[in-house]
Amino acid sequence: MNLNIKAKQENTYDAIVVGSGISGGWAAKELCEKGLKTLMLERGRNIQHIKDYTTAMKNPWEFPLRGKLTTKEKENSPVQQRTYAFTEQTKHLFVNDKENPYTEEQRFDWIRGYHVGGRSLMWGRQSYRWSEMDFAANAQDGIAVDWPIRYKDLAPWYDYVESFVGISGQAEGLSQLPDGKFLPPMEMNCLEKHVAQKIRENYTDRIMTIGRTANLTQPHNGRGQCMYRNRCIRGCPYGAYFSTQSSTLPAAQKTGNLTLRPHSIVNEIIYDAEKKRAVGVRIIDAESSEVMEYYAKIIFLNASTLGTTSILLNSQSEYFPNGFGNSSGQVGQNLMDHHFMLGAAGEYDGFSDQYYKGRRPNGIYIPRFRNIEEQRTDYIRGFGYQGGASRTGWGSGNQGTEFGAEFKDSLTQPGPWRMGLIGFGECLPYEENKVTLNKNVVDKWGQPTLSINCSFKENEMTMRKDIKESAAEMLETAGIKNVQTYDYGASPGLGIHEMGTARMGKDPKTSVLNAFNQMHDVPNVFITDGSCMTSSACQNPSLTYMALTARACDYAVKELKKRNL
Template structure:
């Protein structure tokens, strides 16, 4: 069986041998490549999509009228990308960054919106850039309420790595002293507009358990080496020519290249990790070159899986051997299980009186943010865990139902009244039956088993969602706003674009896949630091935590490698 014996050290094998292989070039893959390269390892970074280098952003400066459909999607776009078009971020001006769903199908037992890029940089090019630290409210949640397994780490273990990551990527934000939303190493915050400052005053004076703060975002308010300041254009999703938001392309890959230790190989779809029964270690990975359709093998002492949760699950489940007939490192039967995402979907709006003499400048990339306030010190709601609100205040356009010609043009140039819009993200509990499996009786276009996703939000999430709607409406009404409306419904899993779980961290190899350093319990030279590693979901955006865990795992992995333990 391939991978069961030591590879022959011939010239071809030597050319394909590196110190470390990183699978996936998104937010965590880029970080892994940077950290390992800077520690002196020769690193191969594998990416299934095409190459995109920083600055290769063809629509970054185009005006709306230069797009054939004025930023809307065509019928052909929706048919080709029938999953991607379920998500707000997929648009005419950035559709070239996303995967073709027709060419890369998967099966949905229940609807799951698998949103994915198909480029070097992955979703680091497409993310919303929200950066919030987790706290022990999150890391202790499983242990306290009995859902999932206990995290093998606490905030103190990851806090210095948050410092390290924030200092490199550049996170703007304000110091607030909120225990369950720890402060970070911030650049200067963006400013709230006048209506948002009024909103903050009203909410904080009406509710003693709530704070309104400016959002924390990986958009630079001061330049850093090689990257410029955010221009508040609100075009991040096209790729930023200034490098003003954090992405693999603008930040970690250039740092890795600067060491002379990085090789990037795009068009490389990873099939499996090769496992050596005698060594009881992984020896490399097998890929399909998506251009030539040929299979190729690469070898390394150290492997980091960062393909993002669903793709990482595929790789693990497809990496079978005599020891691991159900997937690499899957003695616990937890690989593919405990799939989580945040639930969202509501829009809560209100009218704001006054401030007609004021406007705002630019399109700020950060919302205002109301940190979680339910079930913080004790469980007081009829659901477990919690949610946060975010949103912004803005001026709409003047009503122009009867205007035509010059009158219409004039009406459109005048701002209307102020409005406020809020949305929310809620936590999903880990459930063993929310899972990813492989169907070996059905092949994908590459001749591999197909992915089946069976995932749904359950009663706790539905009760929480109803509470979000009721609490949001009550909050705005009691704050004195008018015409408060609640629209929308609970999202489908995947649509928050925060899928996580499937290879959770834990203290016990019998109930988890990874240890406290993201190292596979059963395969010590394989590390997983993308969203797959998460043992719970919190309600805050997870990417900053992924990055901190990655930097921490790389430091540990290289240390263990030098000691001869890997």
């Protein structure tokens, strides 16, 4: 290999972090605070906190299309438009699908944002710990491989990240949903309180609580509290929800050890066969298309589940002909996503004299209650519910033909109360749910893309029937009327909780990473984004990514100081 020695000297760091989203931001913070000169590479453009939240303070009438998209925008982003979050207010935060194609062997909604902060700017912020039950599930059920860690290994790191992030929530003392370090909880509205009370009165195995969310209910670590605008996805000028921009990036920059390089598409990891170590990464400058190399002692891959997998599969050599660190053959396999888009909703006749203040950016949560004590015979694992209650507003009149003063006056009066529950179910890890490198379809920069072949199977489909029926039953028990169940279809991706494809495990023959998110094949490469997950549980996974990342960084720096890397 011919190396530009001068360029190598100038482009050498202690650590490289690939990706700047939730886990990448945490990796940069931890490594910088531990004294490592760290290069963070982001394939998209830079977005600066407050300054670049261009739509955050706009009112609905300031958008020419009132939130809708043009035909051309839909044509350029046929996949991104599948998510409710892709609107006139947020379109600048999502990728152009034409420039970033992939192949859907079966439908998979790959929702992406290529910019500094990644999806930490657009996430739903629901933050739940996994439990001992979740980490032991594969071993108990004889599914896939066993996790190499248990809840006790991650518990102190959950404490650590929650104390920094600021998670508001209510302690409930449940074994299947461990309590955390909470800021004061947001308040449920009157109907939600009523339904929660009826559930407690009529069921011994379940509760309804306020969502645990990364929105601040009081000032925390120099960030302002939530203003209940519910415009989080546009970027928060108050720093009231956790994002790379508001939280981990400022912490990393404060150390003086961080170098941030946007517009940097990492397409290959450079491997030294004599050292049996990765020595750096090769990038394409997204603006100039220039190819460059950067070098470091340790590398953290945090490019998102499918982004990281793409880099691994594209890093082929005589040493790793099937992809970097892929002696197990597991890179790209076991892709998971939570299945949802189903549940039940109905109306409530009472509380006509009550309303609520602000637009709370958080809903309710009903933790998993299936297959905990009593085991069903028709499916394994379980599900939780998100949702909430509200009153219909002026928008209820936008489909009618009425006009005039009387019609306008009627829109100032809130309509009836409604309550809905949306199920989020666990997806099992299946080897046949996988991604492969497609060299026949290339992106804007001439790079191979991914082919995705993934679907929900019998266990998930059987669970969905129970999700609908149980949602309707609980609502009706609580006095909700005209309850209707719904199922808008089940295809992976839209949950935006992609996991798997570079799983943790005990055996290098059947897994990619060890108990500290370290590659079995290449010990100075760590992966702590969603690709590391061995199973999916049913809780939102981002808090677990954060805890795994902080733990892996602690381990990596200690190993580096011992000269083991």
